[in-house]
Amino acid sequence: MNIKDVGNRVGLPAKTIRYYEDIGLITPDRAANGYRDFSEAHVHKLTFLARARSLGFSVDDCRDLLALWEDQDRASADVRAIAKDHLAQIETKIAGLQDMAATLSDLVRDCAGDGRPDCPILKGLEG
Amino acid sequence: MNIKDVGNRVGLPAKTIRYYEDIGLITPDRAANGYRDFSEAHVHKLTFLARARSLGFSVDDCRDLLALWEDQDRASADVRAIAKDHLAQIETKIAGLQDMAATLSDLVRDCAGDGRPDCPILKGLEG
DNA sequence: ACTTGACCTTCTAGTCACTGGAACCTTTAT
DNA sequence: ATAAAGGTTCCAGTGACTAGAAGGTCAAGT
Numbered sequence: 001m002n003i004k005d006v007g008n009r010v011g012l013p014a015k016t017i018r019y020y021e022d023i024g025l026i027t028p029d030r031a032a033n034g035y036r037d038f039s040e041a042h043v044h045k046l047t048f049l050a051r052a053r054s055l056g057f058s059v060d061d062c063r064d065l066l067a068l069w070e071d072q073d074r075a076s077a078d079v080r081a082i083a084k085d086h087l088a089q090i091e092t093k094i095a096g097l098q099d100m101a102a103t104l105s106d107l108v109r110d111c112a113g114d115g116r117p118d119c120p121i122l123k124g125l126e127g
Numbered sequence: 128m129n130i131k132d133v134g135n136r137v138g139l140p141a142k143t144i145r146y147y148e149d150i151g152l153i154t155p156d157r158a159a160n161g162y163r164d165f166s167e168a169h170v171h172k173l174t175f176l177a178r179a180r181s182l183g184f185s186v187d188d189c190r191d192l193l194a195l196w197e198d199q200d201r202a203s204a205d206v207r208a209i210a211k212d213h214l215a216q217i218e219t220k221i222a223g224l225q226d227m228a229a230t231l232s233d234l235v236r237d238c239a240g241d242g243r244p245d246c247p248i249l250k251g252l253e254g
Numbered sequence: 255a256c257t258t259g260a261c262c263t264t265c266t267a268g269t270c271a272c273t274g275g276a277a278c279c280t281t282t283a284t
Numbered sequence: 285a286t287a288a289a290g291g292t293t294c295c296a297g298t299g300a301c302t303a304g305a306a307g308g309t310c311a312a313g314t
Contacts, residue, residue, distance in 0.1 A: 004261070014262090019301060033309060035262055047254045055252075056227045059300065069249045079248045080240035087231045094224045097217050100183045104214045113207035121206045122196045125182075127174045131290070141291090146272060160280060162291055186271065 001038045003028075010046040017046065025049060025063065057086055128165045130155075137173040144173065152176060152190065184213055 003014045020026050021036070026045055028036040038046075048069060052062045061082055068074040068082075103124075110120040130141045147153050148163070153172055155163040165173075175196060179189045188209055195201040195209075230251075237247040 002262075013302085015302060016300085018263095023300090033262080035309085044253070048252050051252050051254050053300090054227075055231055056224070065249070065252065068246075069252070072244060074244050074246070075242045076238050076244065076246035076248070077240045077242060079246045080235060080238045083231060083235050083238070083248050087228060087235060090224050090228045090231065094221055094228065097183070097221045097224070101214060101217045101221065104182055104210060104217065108207060108210050108214060111203050111207045111210070113204045115202045115204060117199060117201050117203065119195075119201070119203035119206045121203070121210050122192070125175050125178050125192065125196070126171070127178050129291075140273085142273060143271085145292095150271090160291080162280080180271090 001043070003036050003038070006038045006043055006046060009043055010050050012046065012050050020046070020049065023059065025059070025066065055086075056090060057082075061086060128170070130163050130165070133165045133170055133173060136170055137177050139173065139177050147173070147176065150186065152186070152193065182213075183217060184209075188213060 001009075003017055006012075007014045007017055017026070018036075021028065026042060026049075028038045028042050031037045045066065048066065049062055052065055053059070057065065064082060065079065068079050107121045107124045110124075112118070128136075130144055133139075134141045134144055144153070145163075148155060153169055153176075155165045155169050158164045172193070175193065176189055179192055180186070184192065191209060192206065195206050234248045234251045237251075239245070
């Protein structure tokens with residue numbers, strides 16, 4: 001299968017798939033004309049990658065998860081450790097953003113937002 | 128004032144302040160020896176910048192906010208529009224992360240996390 | 255046979271907001 | 285006189301793509 005069809009099936013742009021090959025996440029075969037030739041196994045792997053990325057795993061996490069996915073003797077504890085760690089990071093990020101949003105929405109609430117120059121948002125940003 | 132002292136006062140690394148000069152956010156004076164020389168006004172401006180950045184405004188947003196901050200005739204509506212827009216973006220990001228976290232914590236909950244290879248997380252990532 | 259258009263290839267460079275490091279200069283304290 | 289701690293510039297790297305250029309290939313229609 002050619003790269004664009006694969007992209008459509010797994011929901012990734014062709015550019016991204018080429019990039020994943022560049023950094024060694026997948027190694028598609030090559031047809032006689034030099035085109036990349038993807039098997040169902042490649043598609044399966046890319047689906048896994050796309051899903052892991054969409055859950056916010058870093059490309060390096062994905063590399064580790066892929067290795068575990070392909071290792072029939074893996075311990076589920078290893079996978080769980082990566083996932084839990086990532087979950088903790090996401091939750092930290094959410095908390096940080098919620099702090100930001102709270103501060104910001106206080107500022108926005110206090111600002112008349114009219115034609116006058118007086119602005120509590122700018123005052124708040126002064127520290 | 129020298130760059131490191133300024134950095135300590137506003138909570139930014141010297142490198143970052145130099146970078147802000149590079150991209151035209153501030154223009155400190157120069158002493159005879161070539162060192163940057165920051166006035167209280169520069170410190171004030173950097174404090175504003177640091178605070179806006181810590182609330183997640185992009186550097187370009189900061190540029191706009193700075194211009195409004197320094198414009199005595201600004202309309203508070205202009206500031207409010209930037210802030211509201213940014214707030215909406217943060218909230219979108221939070222929602223996305225919460226989706227991720229929910230999916231991920233389901234997967235983590237279902238995984239025994241022991242020495243066996245059977246792993247619902249990897250299964251979940253297959254799509 | 256020829257052309258058109260859609261696909262494929264590689265390569266370079268840009269994104270964002272810094273950050274690290276090298277090579278070198280100035281100030282301050284001992 | 286020297287050493288440490290600061291300052292300067294410039295170049296390169298981060299993460300995960302993305303845009304674009306220059307060119308090769310393929311399938312369909314005339």
